[in-house]
Amino acid sequence: MPGMWWVVGVVVLAAIFSAYLGWTAQRVERLHARAQSAERALDAHLLRRAAAAAVVAEQAESVELYAAARLALDAEPGERETAENDLTRQLQKVALDPADPAARTLVATSRRVVLARQVHTDQVRDAQNARRRVVVRLLRLARRYPRPEYFDIVEPVLPELPPAPLPAQAV
Incomplete structure (x- = not known):
């Protein structure tokens, strides 16, 4: 009978360890x-920004801005950060017209x-932290997934535009 408790203890520990591994x-994966x-x-947000920049460039007849927007739209994955930084x-x-x-x-x-980049940076950081855990590395739990990489670009903040003027109403 005393040997029975050891078996129960080992089975319980194995079950707890299995649950922990499954959770990890x-x-x-998540x-x-x-x-x-x-x-x-x-x-997707970077593509929308580049397309919007191309429209503004056409209206302002800015060749440099239009070229940077086209390069950002057409950039290959390895060239993307450089193209986005040039566009920024x-x-x-460029002076933007509030109206x-x-x-x-x-x-x-x-x-x-800006918001999408912050979310992406947070998610990449969390995934990389999970990959660094000892259990994950020893059991190679992350081997099926490509290593997430940061997207390092200049913060694409544009000046705040004043509110658009309201159209005059006929009295």
């Missing part, structure tokens, strides 16, 4: 899925890029 593997989702969202530098040189709907769209998309 699931967490690693964090990587979130990082991939945040990367896709950031990519060009955008910071122009295209300029307002550009400012709004730039704000969304």
Whole structure:
């Protein structure tokens, strides 16, 4: 009978360890899925910003801004950070008209890029922290997932535009 308690203890410990491993593997999978989702969202917002910048460039007849927007739209994954940084530098040189709907769209998309980049950075950090855990490394629980990478770009903040003037009403 005394040997029976050892067996029960080992079985309980094995069950607890199995549950912990299952929970850890699931967490690693969730964090990587979130990082991939945040990367896709950031990519979509960057494309919207580049398209909005191209519209503003056409209206302002700014060749440099239009070229930077086209490069950002057409950039390959390895060239993306450089193209986005060039676009940001060009955008910071442009004077935006507060009454122009295209300029307002550009400012709004730039704000969304900032938020999407913050979310992406947080998700990548969390996924990389999970990958560094001893159990995850020893059991190679993250081997099925590509290592999430940070997207390092200059903060794409544009100046705040004053509210658009209201149309005059006939009296």
